[in-house]
Amino acid sequence: MDSALTTPHTHEAHAHEHEHISLPQHRHHFETEEQQREAGSFGMWLFLLTEIMFFGGMFFAYLLYRNWYYPAFAAASNQLNVPMGATNTVILISSGFFMALGVWASEVRKKKTLVIMLLLTTIFGCAFLGVKYFEYKEKYELHHIPGNNFSIAMFVNPQNYPQYPDTYAEKPLAPDMAQKTQIFFFLYFAMTGMHALHMIIGIGLLVWLIIRAQRGDFTNGYVAPIENFGLYWHFVDIVWLFLFPLLYLINRHPLH
Amino acid sequence: MSATSIVSLPDQSTATMPKRHYINNEHGLLSWLLTADHKRIAILYLISITFFFFIGGAFAGLIRLELLTPQSDLVAADTYNKFFTMHGIVMIFLFLVPSVPATLGNFLIPIMLGAKDLAFPKINLLSWYLYMIGGTLTLAALVLGGVDTGWTFTTPLSTHYLNTHVVTAATAIFVAGFSSIFTGLNFIVTIHRMRAPGMTWFRMPLFVWSHYAASLLMVLGTPVLAIAIVLVALERLIGIGVFDPTKGGDPLLFQHLFWFYSHPAVYIMILPGMGVISEVISTFSRKRVFGYSAVAFSSVAIALFGFFVWEHHMFIMGVSNYSALVFSLLTMLVAVPSAIKVFNWAFTLQKGSITFETPMLYAFAFIGLFTIGGLTGVFLGALGMDIHLTETYFIVAHFHYVMVGGMLMAFLAGIHFWWPKMTGRMYPESLSKLSAVTSFIGFNLTFMPQFILGYLGMPRRYASYPAEFQVLNVLSTAGATVLGVGFMLPLLYLGWSLKYGAIAGANPWQATGLEWQIQSPPLTENFIETPIMDHEAYDYEWLENKTKHEVTTVG
Amino acid sequence: MGISPVLWQFLTKWMHGSALFPAEASTISPWVDALYFSLLLMTIFGLVVVGVLLTVFAIRYRREKSPVATQIEGSTLLEATWTIIPLAVFLLMFVWGALLYFRIYNPPTNAMNIYVVGKQWMWKAEHPGGQHEINALHVPTGQPVQLTMISQDVFHSFSIPAFRVKREVIPGRYTTVWFNATTPGTYHLFCTQYCGTQHSGMIGEITVLTPEDYKKWLHESTSGMSLAQNGERLFASMGCNQCHSGNAAARGPNLAGVYGSKLTLNDGSKVLVNDAYLRDAILNPSQHVTAGFSPIMPTYQGQISEDGLIDLVEYIKGLQTNYRVQQTLVTASSDEAAPPTPAAGTTTEMVKP
Known part of the structure; x- marks a missing residue:
């Protein structure tokens, strides 16, 4: 047996060999810090690819049913609250903007800026969820949540709903077609719900990142977690940027 | 590679156990449960998938026992339905999908690439925990009263017509799915970013290539299954009709989403097995794999084509005749890379210097059985033939030839081949040869009659069947008994060898892979210093020169 | 041999009663078997090639x-050989299989139509003459028979191994399969798609009769009312005739001769009126509004069973003039309001459960 092997060779001793690579976050199994960083962001991109496939299943279902039940999808889509959706779009883009600034702050090692940016990202993220709550509440009141309480009244008799001008102007749907709005709303809740779930997970991670950023973990040159989280957060933004036009805008008429 | 960077090995008779290795590096249960070492995680996986294999196997035994007689007399029909559902779910999601990748792949890929670990060791551990949660949920569904959807969860049966623990089972599959996503992700990043200096793509062992292809499928296919399963669970819980035809939903949409994963899943299962076979065949014929790049590219081709054949599960379901044409054509195309591999393995033997240790026997079994499995797949890909054969025992026989005859044989080949590396000890050779031969005979006896049954029209998933099918079913059950013995034996003698097996030494097979150039069992950090790959994969001349060189320097 | 004669007798009887090859009882069977044996030949050939290579x-x-291996890099020529030859063989099988598929799934125009409804866990067959069968189907030899099938609940699959045909029976849409039986006898009918607890009990018998015997059987098992007659009654009792009265001024289009025609819808698209179209138009009328009419027809989703729908479809198919519609018109006041829209979510009693 080679002598090099028989000498005890512990973890710690091994880590010592790489002492010139100074960061405490450097994992011993990576040769260089560069390699670690590249691996991290490559892994994140792959994970996002997975996420695309995950949402892809629902987008596929959406396209299929939209094709089949176009009038129901148009009517139901027009019932969605565009001002709220638009507000949320702006909120989410702002949140993404602050996240990007956060990544920058981490790169230039400004601890205070980083913490503030992450806080702002969190606040805007929460604001998005808040608006979403009111939207869901509205759907609940209108019995647009799929299930036993679902009601097609608004689509069969839009003339009874003068307080909803977009719907009021719609042509009434035949009851058989109006039933299909349930599928739209199911997909709406499934897609925006899954998106919201991603936001909630993201906010949880943000809190953790803020605590660590406050400790100064990410302003000493170790930016990978912030960068990778930034990728995730932007991905969540981008999903919304597909959801908003597909669910809310696609059937809007020009202003009456 | 310099002679000192790779440890030189004494021959096996004088081999001693190294003092320090990954197993004795730390002690205690927690050191295993919280480990980030890919080798220890591989061992965790090995233990857990073996456990689930025997659970799934027990259900297979019960199924065969029930089918001994035409009437459903051992158990009632609904219990039988639970048996085959549990057999399918356990075997597919908890055994076949993680089998080779999570054990052998986990253990070997970093070493084969010359890395100290996978790119994300903690995520690797996380995926084992996810796997265990998935497994536990499956067991929970089982204990609570079982589930009888069939592993395919066909809607609207699974969503509106069954009263069993579908949501629990669906959650189990969802969670276990993320385990395989993370494993695949880890492998891809590791293969891209963690290769040792000099380890170019075309110097990687074919084992790594096939895992790369399988990982692509895991990462891209599994999330689609995840969402399909989520939609099934939601439809069950809330009762809206995204897959319910009475509410305007399309039940075929579920099938599309499900098979979009579940067909590639077949390749997730078989590709890593093909990687094992490449290593084994090369080692025991002491020859470079014939047509290395053809074998490597055929893995990737299988992965790519594998994504575009899912509709062949639905040829009789009223899909458009023309889309059926396209998918049938693509199915035929995906058969070609498999044929390429088989011929390349066969020609690897040519002018070799062949020995017949147990892994080689399993590899021979693999090639034969996989050839049958693959070619009977062509029956099912041919549209007009599929009409008669689909949903019968022919299809059962076909995929067992691929999954058991192929993947399980490959798994056993790999376990025997790398057992000395993982444990530092040899398995008993003659006993293991006996078990290989037993499994081979038992397997054919079990599943060959099922081809005939299938052509006779015996439908799958039947608890009772017309009396004229009994003779063939009895044969099949008899075969299953032999097969069961063949699978129990390794459990016993491999366990025995942990304590009493001969000390293996670093390179008992005189193989060329980097994993054989380090001590067995390896150190926690795998390599003392980063190896430099200065030769092609399967370079036996390099190995010989190295050994000679070291004999002169050390001696 | 110490085997007891009783046991021996039992064994021989048991072996004798077992099957190794299914009967060929339809015109398509020999074609399927020919492809099967070719594929079998291909498999055996491939296996022999691989086996011989490995053994030698x-x-x-x-x-x-x-003792010493000769290292060989590979050979482009050989790689090309075992890429191209299997590819060619597989493509041949693809073409052959595709031709067969189109043959099995495209019925001849003179096929006689029988309806099949699958439900957990039984098959109901309905002959146009009104003969109903459960888990059984009688068909004549020498006559192409098309089955129009639908499921009331989950996926089923209608499989007759002796005819080498099978088709999924799907909830919510018609699927069809056809065959031409050749040999009188009884054959297995299986449900091959897993459909719940009693899946393995969802079996039946196909009885193939000579044309004379078939006529006799039809005569003996008639229930007195043909499907079309049932449909006609339903047409009146559901109030369909109030709008589809055949009058020029009627609010619904005239249904006489509509079957088989190309209809222009109010969104401008043209559709062929077949069984599936008629069924859909009853259940989802607003997607099937004939050009020039307004979308006032209510949906009958949840109000007519699949059997009732089959009766209606069969009735409308047979309407070649509007004579019978006029006759069944009860109170002819076409100005009356359309039948009331059923309240959403409530299930009224099935007309024909």
Whole structure:
């Protein structure tokens, strides 16, 4: 047996060999810090690819049913609250903007800026969820949540709903077609719900990142977690940027 | 590679156990449960998938026992339905999908690439925990009263017509799915970013290539299954009709989403097995794999084509005749890379210097059985033939030839081949040869009659069947008994060898892979210093020169 | 041999009663079998090639005979060979299989139509003459028979191994399959798609009769009312005739002769009126509004069973003039309001459960 092997060779001793690579976050199994960083962001991109496939299943279902039940999808889509959706779009883009600034702050090692940016990202993220709550509440009141309480009244008799001008102007749907709005709303809740779930997970991670950023973990040159989280957060933004036009805008008429 | 960077090995008779290795590096249960070492995680996986294999196997035994007689007399029909559902779910999601990748792949890929670990060791551990949660949920569904959807969860049966623990089972599959996503992700990043200096793509062992292809499928296919399963669970819980035809939903949409994963899943299962076979065949014929790049590219081709054949599960379901044409054509195309591999393995033997240790026997079994499995797949890909054969025992026989005859044989080949590396000890050779031969005979006896049954029209998933099918079913059950013995034996003698097996030494097979150039069992950090790959994969001349060189320097 | 004669007798009887090859009882069977044997030949050939290669190499180049391996890189020529030859064989099988598929799934125009409804766990067959069968189907030899099938609940699959045909029976849409039986006898009918607890009990018998026997059977098992007659009654009792009265001024289009025609819808698209179209138009009328009419027809989703729908479809198919519609018109006041829209979510009693 080679002598090099028989000498005890512990973890710690091994880590010592790489002492010139100074960061405490450097994992011993990576040769260089560069390699670690590249691996991290490559892994994140792959994970996002997975996420695309995950949402892809629902987008596929959406396209299929939209094709089949176009009038129901148009009517139901027009019932969605565009001002709220638009507000949320702006909120989410702002949140993404602050996240990007956060990544920058981490790169230039400004601890205070980083913490503030992450806080702002969190606040805007929460604001998005808040608006979403009111939207869901509205759907609940209108019995647009799929299930036993679902009601097609608004689509069969839009003339009874003068307080909803977009719907009021719609042509009434035949009851058989109006039933299909349930599928739209199911997909709406499934897609925006899954998106919201991603936001909630993201906010949880943000809190953790803020605590660590406050400790100064990410302003000493170790930016990978912030960068990778930034990728995730932007991905969540981008999903919304597909959801908003597909669910809310696609059937809007020009202003009456 | 310099002679000192790779440890030189004494021959096996004088081999001693190294003092320090990954197993004795730390002690205690927690050191295993919280480990980030890919080798220890591989061992965790090995233990857990073996456990689930025997659970799934027990259900297979019960199924065969029930089918001994035409009437459903051992158990009632609904219990039988639970048996085959549990057999399918356990075997597919908890055994076949993680089998080779999570054990052998986990253990070997970093070493084969010359890395100290996978790119994300903690995520690797996380995926084992996810796997265990998935497994536990499956067991929970089982204990609570079982589930009888069939592993395919066909809607609207699974969503509106069954009263069993579908949501629990669906959650189990969802969670276990993320385990395989993370494993695949880890492998891809590791293969891209963690290769040792000099380890170019075309110097990687074919084992790594096939895992790369399988990982692509895991990462891209599994999330689609995840969402399909989520939609099934939601439809069950809330009762809206995204897959319910009475509410305007399309039940075929579920099938599309499900098979979009579940067909590639077949390749997730078989590709890593093909990687094992490449290593084994090369080692025991002491020859470079014939047509290395053809074998490597055929893995990737299988992965790519594998994504575009899912509709062949639905040829009789009223899909458009023309889309059926396209998918049938693509199915035929995906058969070609498999044929390429088989011929390349066969020609690897040519002018070799062949020995017949147990892994080689399993590899021979693999090639034969996989050839049958693959070619009977062509029956099912041919549209007009599929009409008669689909949903019968022919299809059962076909995929067992691929999954058991192929993947399980490959798994056993790999376990025997790398057992000395993982444990530092040899398995008993003659006993293991006996078990290989037993499994081979038992397997054919079990599943060959099922081809005939299938052509006779015996439908799958039947608890009772017309009396004229009994003779063939009895044969099949008899075969299953032999097969069961063949699978129990390794459990016993491999366990025995942990304590009493001969000390293996670093390179008992005189193989060329980097994993054989380090001590067995390896150190926690795998390599003392980063190896430099200065030769092609399967370079036996390099190995010989190295050994000679070291004999002169050390001696 | 110490085997007891009783046991021996039992064994021979048991073996004798077992099957190894299914009967060929339809015109398509020999075609399927021909492809099957070709594929079998291909498999055996492939297996022999691989087996011979493995055996010969394993014997010839075993360690004792060949102590040193000769390293070979590979061979482009060989790679091309075993890419192109399997590809060619597989493509041949693809073409053959595709031709067969189109043959099995495209019925001849003179096929006689029988309806099949699948439900957990039984098959109901409905002949146009009104003969109903459960888990059984009687068909004549020498006559193409098309089955129009639908499921009331989950996926089923209608499989007759002796005819080599099978088709999924799907909830919510018609699927069809056809065959032309050749040999009188009884054959297995299986449900091959897993459909719940009693899946293996969802079996039946196909009885193939000579045309004379079939006529006799039809005569003996008639229920007195043909499907079309049932449909006609339903047409009146559901109030369909109030709008589809055949009058020029009627609010619904005239249904006489509509079957088989190309209809222009109010969104401008043209559709062929077949069984599936008629069924859909009853259940989802607003998607099937004939050009020039307004979308006032209510949906009958949840109000007519699949059997009732089949009766209606069969009735409308047979309407060649509007004579019978006029006759069944009860109170002819077409100005009356359309039948009331059923309240959403409530299930009224099935007309024909």
